[in-house]
Amino acid sequence: MKTLFCSLAIVGLALTTHAVSAQDAETVAPVRMGCGMMTFDTVPGWGLRPDGNSAIGPTHGGVVVDSAGHIYTSAKQGVYVFTPEGQVVKSYLGKDYSNMHDIEIRTEDGIEYIYGARNEAAEAVKFKAHGGEIVLKMPFPEASGLKPKAYRPTAITVAENGDIYVADGYASNLIFRFDKTGKYLSHFGEKGNDLKQFNTCHGMTLDTRYDKPRLLICDRNHQPKGRLVHYDLDGNFIEEVVTGLGMPTSVAIQGDYVSVPDLHGRLVILDKSNTIMAVLGHNTNPDTRRNFNVPQKDWIEGTFSGTHGSYWDKEGNLYVQDWNVSGRLMKLVRVK
Template identity: 70%
Template sequence: MKRSLFVFLTTLLLGVANSALAQSDVKPVRMGCGLMTFDTVPGWGLRPDGHSAIGSTHGGVVIDKAGNIYTSAAAGVFVFSPDGKVVQSYLGKEYSNIHDMEIREETEGEFIYGARNKDAEGIKFNAHSGEIVLHLGVPAESGLKDKIKFSPTAITVASNGDIFLSNGYASNHIFKYDKAGKYLMHFGSKGNGMKEFNTAHGMTLDTRYEPNRLLICDRNHTPRGRLLHYSLDGEFIDEVIRDIGEPTSAAIQGDYVSVPDLKGRLVILDKTNTIMAVVGFNPDPAKGRNYNVPQSEWVEGIFSGTHGSYWDADGNLYVQDWNVDGRIMKLVRVKN
């Protein structure tokens, strides 16, 4: 019995040591260009045994004012310290399948807003206690409650607290609520016209402009994906950029926006919406836009199903892949 336990513990420790050694052999990869040059951080976010800490991912990333990184997975929300260790988690059916997240500092504290595609709702919860304080569904007042499938893919919040929730995997309506969750209006429809959405997959408040506006990722618009601007009253402003692959989400810092492309890259635009850099490009068409790339086949600096991103205060980026084993990466911005 003692010998069996000794053999088990020895095997376990050797496995951990071998995984750590394998990780130590992976070197940082430099990517991007000019002001938007980054180095990867090999092994960031992995457990001590070298395996993913989060499981299957199809979600987003946000960062709180203390610098902690929140990423959503099928199992729930995991919170990492900047050095890649899990320091908190919100797991279970109440937090599962958050497809997109937004974080906001409010009078009562910091809150995360989430769009739950498989669970057909939007939620708001306290980032530090996990208390869920708001649930959002299809409002009866919209006249659509029993007429559409609800599979929300994106959520964002205006400066006055108004909430926008995109039904991107179904009707492609974007619903607007006040800060208490009261229905205000909806706009949008499914199609390939200039003012229609063919998978309004991602959305954020574009603070690069005054007044602020919505930046919407129209992922599957024919012939290729595009970004759109809408006013906070649901009025079409313009087509920002097209032929940008399959944009899944957007994150703003200052004059810049990071836009993950599901085919396996991340595009960074400036305030004029000119492409500044492309990072993580996957040259293998069989591996780009592929959920089923196991951790054993991950390649440092090469993305597969790029889905969520967020900037920290130092301009570093955290990027999540849509991935069977759950991949989140840290890119450290190179200071010139």
Template identity: 70%
Template sequence: MKKCSIYIAATVLICMTLPAFAAEKVAPVRMGSGIMTFDTVPGWGFDEEGRSVLGPTHGGVVIDKAGNIYTSARIGVIVFSPDGKVVRRFLGDEYSNIHDMEIRDEADGEFIYGARNANAEGIKFNAETGEIVLKLPFPKESGLNLKKFNPTAITVAPNGDIILADGYASNHIFKFDKNGKYLKHFGKKGNGLKEFNTAHGMTLDTRYNPPRLLICDRNHKPKGRLLHYDLDGNFMDVVITGLGMPTSASIQGEFVSVPDLHGRLVILDKSNTIMAVLGHNSDPKTRVNFNVPQDKWREGIFSGTHGSYWDKDGNLYVQDWNVSGRLMKLVRVK
């Protein structure tokens, strides 16, 4: 077994050669800067043999009021405790391939909303029991004649309206009421100011009053960007551009975390100034790369960041788009 050689690059310590399955031998990596400094938790969420329990990941992360972490994978949704133990699973065809998730505390409990790209629908299910209470197929009432419906992102307005982005197909964004009734759609595919070239991610931006939509226009030319739209689908402004391939967004207080498929996570403040860049991957062979197996993972270096979420203490959970299924816990340094 090779010994671990550690070097310092900016604020990041990288363990280069330890085998991925020997999690107890891997040192935490510190990344970020200032008030957005984090330490990784090597081996978080692994089984007793040091392996990921997820299988291929191409999804998101949410956290419930009790602090349980939900992440979506090809096989379904797996729920972890904050210390990385699996507490329940929602597996099978009804829960597979959820590309994006939001969680919402409602009168009848906590519910997860999911965009299922490969299954051409949005869903809503009980976060504790898994009971599916709503499905959102392509709305024929829209009058659109689409060859394909491939939703990538979902979010929920304060009044319960559901917004679903068809980011892998038409790039229309559809709005439904809380019962699933089609209301309207907006946007279209293109590289114009008010067009989307892969409306890949979306969330409710609660940093502002009233809240607005924050949309990740992942493949916009020449560089990926974030946009603000109001809840009626009206363009407001370009938030920031030059982000590579922004995949999703998660809000806590005045901050937003934005995974970039190029293998990094960007944190912005309320003025949308970059506060920190985490896990930056400088190797073109392993970034934007689904096929990096677990034994090739490098602690503190991402390969294709796809989803993220903050817990109540400001820690981050980050999912990579990855063949072996990678979910990382980053503990914020106080």
């Protein structure tokens, strides 16, 4: 792993160990974390209802931001849409939208679409970000000739030509490639801990930091420690990018930078050379990190418990989702 050269967290004037209502938020100090150009302040109470409770229910999903700055997060019940100020303005709920483990957003012919990997529903989907119309469903590709015992997609991303990649991270550890119509094209990978094997290919995105975009994949449980790896778009191994990241769950790119949530309760930011620039929200308590069952009353401002999804907005702010029984989504404001 490249050298870590900044402090893990700079704490603000006070911490809170209880739910922050809209009325209380003004009395709770933000927590500052990171360093240098990757310094952020939390926004106490962001995304909560006026009564101080979570607006979204249990979370085990991802986050994306559309062109208008609205924040989409997937939860057990469905997908919720927030304003930058933290109010829910829309939701897509029900059996077609529930339990999206990972989501990505893409503009095609002027229309914004969300792609989702639904591990419990054994499918990937594509729907319109504005309106929610489902336009494509991708169950297990029978054309692959494989006969898996299960199909539990955990990640999805889309290449510039429209090809769709779906990681079956909770089952076969294969990555399936479809064309833009959902037609099966190929697959690659196998389960294991060797250099070119996956042990829970949990998260994935198109890494646009390079002249030829490639797949950046979170190999969450690879031994001895979790890692990121690069594959080309034909499924050929390129390199092991970085190791020792704990349990990396997902990746989000902005410019030369990538945010990497770690299920142990922290978020790592890497630069284009994949050197660690900052570590945010680091949780030192073994009882509350990598722990789904931390109730809202025990949340600590500026400390994560099971960091699972993240995304950047145009201003470089970060939205971070915890894997959490009460449903936790946080806004981190970039300090200029």
